[in-house]
Structures are given as C-alpha cells and as structure tokens.
Amino acid sequence: EIEECERAGLQERGQREDRQAAFLLSGRLRRASGLSHEAHRRDVEQVYLRCSQGSLEWLYPTGAIIVNVRPNTESSSRRTADVFVCIKPQTFSQGSHVYLEHEGDLRLLLSDADQAQGAVRCFSLKEGALFVEAVPQRDISRKITAFQYELVPSQGPGAHMYPYLHQGPVTCKPCSDQDVLMAVCTSDFAGCGTFGDAASGSNQHPVVTATLRRLFHQKSGLFAWGGARGQGWRGRVSVPAACVVPPGEDEYLLTGSVHFGEAWLGCAPRYRDFLKLYAEAVNAGTNPCHVDTN
Incomplete structure (x- = not known):
C-alpha cells in the first residue's frame, strides 16, 4: 500500500508540476474572489492528495486551487467522520489565504499572515476541501505557498x-x-x-x-x-x-x-x-x- 501510494504521489507530483507550468506561463487560472468563487469554479485547478501524509508547494500563486484529500484507503461514512486532516504551513509560506470549502461556503483556516507562524489547523475529512486563493499582488516571483498535511484519527488511544x-x-x-x-x-x-x-x-x-x-x-x-x-x-x-x-x-x-x-x-x-x-x-x-x- 505504501509503494502504491508513493507511485501515485510521484505521478501526481509530475501532473501537478505540468499543470503549474501551464497556468504559470499561460495564466489559465483566472484570479477569483474567495467569497464568490462558485461562478469561476471551472477555472479553478483541482489538486488531489492521495497519501496519508505529505506536502504541497504552489509556486508563484495566482488565481486559486482546490486541494482534495482522497486517501487510498477503504472508505465509509463512519470512517471518514473519524478522520481529520491537519495542515501546517512552512514558515516561508506566503502569497495566499487557505479556506475550508464545503458546498460553496468558505471558512478561513489560515490567512497569508498566519502562515509564517507555522500554526497547525485541523478539520474533519467530511467537512470539505481546501480552497487556496492567491493574494492579488504585482510581483509574485518570490511567493511560494507550501504546507505539510497529515491524516489523523480522532478516535483511538490518546x-x-x-x-x-x-x-x-x-x-x-x-x-x-x-x-x-x-x-x-x-x-x-x-x-x-x-x-x-x-x-x-x-x-x-x-x-x-x-x-x-x-x-x-x-x-x-x-x-x-x-x-x-x-x-x-x-x-x-x-x-x-x-x-x-x-x-x-x-x-x-x-x-x-x-x-x-x-x-x-x-x-x-x-x-x-x-x-x-x-x-x-x-x-x-x-x-x-x-x-x-x-
């Protein structure tokens, strides 16, 4: 299962790098407002994370991406309810706000300023996906949004x-x-x-x-x-x-x-x-x- 996850992760990383190159060079991700992104949903990039832990880097962020955590494990509504996703931004992470999105509603998890503190945020897997929106700015060349993520069971010893x-x-x-x-x-x-x-x-x-x-x-x-x-x-x-x-x-x-x-x-x-x-x-x-x- 670990090897399978690693292979999927390598493939996913390559696909993500290809997509990054495409939208960084062509700008095909349009700049969207985080509070009214539903109308632009077709233009927002979808990213899928399938391992139980890992990291994500978004170089020179513009527009927005939706990060879906989809572990390669047997799923059921009960199991999903007991699993949380925890994220921790790198201290150099900047250039975006991180929201929790569920059925079009957004809840702020990490502002651009919060990320330098490396604060941990957790949410239930059933609560939705991450909506990461770039902060509009003239110079994006030095901005990188980067965070680690883990799946954490909310039940069990300790x-x-x-x-x-x-x-x-x-x-x-x-x-x-x-x-x-x-x-x-x-x-x-x-x-x-x-x-x-x-x-x-x-x-x-x-x-x-x-x-x-x-x-x-x-x-x-x-x-x-x-x-x-x-x-x-x-x-x-x-x-x-x-x-x-x-x-x-x-x-x-x-x-x-x-x-x-x-x-x-x-x-x-x-x-x-x-x-x-x-x-x-x-x-x-x-x-x-x-x-x-x-």
Missing part, C-alpha cells in the same frame, strides 16, 4: 490529547484500560521513564524533556540514547498544559503520536499500574500484543 482535533482546552482524563493496552502496541512511541523540566513550547502546549529507562518502540528517532553514562533514551514531548506532570522519580508508561516531526503525549499511566494491568491481560489472554517487561 487521541483526545492532541489539542488541534478539539475545540477548547484539552481535558486531561486518563485512558481506559483497553486504550492503555492498545496504546503500548500501536502508538508511534512507547517506553517507561520519567518526566523532566519544561524545555520550550507555548503556555498551552509546553514541551517537556523525558528520559526513558526502557524504549519498547519508536518511529522517526525521536528518542536518542544518552550515551555511555547510561542516562537512557532522551527526547522531548509536547504535553497539554493541563496534563503536565511535575518532574520526579515516578516512572510512567509514556506513549504518544508523532505529528509533523514532533512527539505528542498520549496515554501515560504510572508504570507500576501498567505492569499490573498487562499481567492481568496476559493471564486472561486478552493482551493485544507482546511487551517485553522483564
């Missing part, structure tokens, strides 16, 4: 901890026993360790250091071995402000997800509680995967 999927502040509620058992198997990273001090980040989403005595699995090399001193695996994890744990000696099961190259905390019970829960699941034959806790 999903409630990713703040961009929800309105309002994150409620720091503990995960259910079943979610904890699934989280240690399916999360982007899982290990046991301690929390350190806040390293950076905003007041709403501080980034804290974490040291893992044991690393069960990870992706993207988020945690690096501390070296000969035996300090364990060290990394940084974004945590909603309401869920920050004071630095201390208590060990936790740390699980979470990776979004745009950053680790976000998911389910994180005390490690001793997880060991008891896991042992009970093993005895009952209900553990979803094997974890080497010895």
Whole structure:
C-alpha cells in the first residue's frame, strides 16, 4: 500500500508540476474572489492528495486551487467522520489565504499572515476541501505557498490529547484500560521513564524533556540514547498544559503520536499500574500484543 501510494504521489507530483507550468506561463487560472468563487469554479485547478501524509508547494500563486484529500484507503461514512486532516504551513509560506470549502461556503483556516507562524489547523475529512486563493499582488516571483498535511484519527488511544482535533482546552482524563493496552502496541512511541523540566513550547502546549529507562518502540528517532553514562533514551514531548506532570522519580508508561516531526503525549499511566494491568491481560489472554517487561 505504501509503494502504491508513493507511485501515485510521484505521478501526481509530475501532473501537478505540468499543470503549474501551464497556468504559470499561460495564466489559465483566472484570479477569483474567495467569497464568490462558485461562478469561476471551472477555472479553478483541482489538486488531489492521495497519501496519508505529505506536502504541497504552489509556486508563484495566482488565481486559486482546490486541494482534495482522497486517501487510498477503504472508505465509509463512519470512517471518514473519524478522520481529520491537519495542515501546517512552512514558515516561508506566503502569497495566499487557505479556506475550508464545503458546498460553496468558505471558512478561513489560515490567512497569508498566519502562515509564517507555522500554526497547525485541523478539520474533519467530511467537512470539505481546501480552497487556496492567491493574494492579488504585482510581483509574485518570490511567493511560494507550501504546507505539510497529515491524516489523523480522532478516535483511538490518546487521541483526545492532541489539542488541534478539539475545540477548547484539552481535558486531561486518563485512558481506559483497553486504550492503555492498545496504546503500548500501536502508538508511534512507547517506553517507561520519567518526566523532566519544561524545555520550550507555548503556555498551552509546553514541551517537556523525558528520559526513558526502557524504549519498547519508536518511529522517526525521536528518542536518542544518552550515551555511555547510561542516562537512557532522551527526547522531548509536547504535553497539554493541563496534563503536565511535575518532574520526579515516578516512572510512567509514556506513549504518544508523532505529528509533523514532533512527539505528542498520549496515554501515560504510572508504570507500576501498567505492569499490573498487562499481567492481568496476559493471564486472561486478552493482551493485544507482546511487551517485553522483564
């Protein structure tokens, strides 16, 4: 499936570059007003993104494009309702406004000025497509609109901890026993360790250091071995402000997800509680995967 997605992405990229060359040179995309684009819909370029994550660059933007996210996965109305699209503009991105379009209605997601801040915006896949409208200007030669995108499930272990999927502040509620058992198997990273001090980040989403005595699995090399001193695996994890744990000696099961190259905390019970829960699941034959806790 990954290879198929990559092949589709390469083909799509080539087609997009051909289209870009056409409308950049010939100007066949007409400049449209974002609030009344329906009459010009035939002149607006359609772009399709079929992978679960990737990036898009629009060089020298003029007119408008509609970006449709169509993943190469089995679709159903229920599954679609549970999947969100998250976008993060590059800090150099400029020259356009990004809207969410649904049945002709537009809702602003990112203004031209917002994009330099790299702010993340998420919306449900069922809510529509992205309508990206170039800002009218005389000199477009130095403008590039560029953003990354990801498909993010809104349900599942620890999903409630990713703040961009929800309105309002994150409620720091503990995960259910079943979610904890699934989280240690399916999360982007899982290990046991301690929390350190806040390293950076905003007041709403501080980034804290974490040291893992044991690393069960990870992706993207988020945690690096501390070296000969035996300090364990060290990394940084974004945590909603309401869920920050004071630095201390208590060990936790740390699980979470990776979004745009950053680790976000998911389910994180005390490690001793997880060991008891896991042992009970093993005895009952209900553990979803094997974890080497010895």
